[in-house]
Amino acid sequence: MLQWALAFFIIAIIAAIFGFGGIAAGAASIAQVLFFVFLVLFLVSLIAGLMRSGKPTV
Numbered sequence: 283m284l285q286w287a288l289a290f291f292i293i294a295i296i297a298a299i300f301g302f303g304g305i306a307a308g309a310a311s312i313a314q315v316l317f318f319v320f321l322v323l324f325l326v327s328l329i330a331g332l333m334r335s336g337k338p339t340v
Contacts, residue, residue: 283323287316 290313297306 283320287313
């Protein structure tokens with residue numbers, strides 16, 4: 283998911299350079315949403331891993 287956010291960010295930068303403001307704004311918005319979704323999922327999995335690691339499995 284972080285790769286998709288980076289791809290949309292690069293698309294936004296390229297579109298801004300060439301003067302396509304609407305496309306750049308849309309791609310930047312999508313990149314921002316994907317980044318925050320990635321961040322939330324990362325934190326949830328990190329917390330779940332820390333809670334689970336308290337008990338060793340054999």
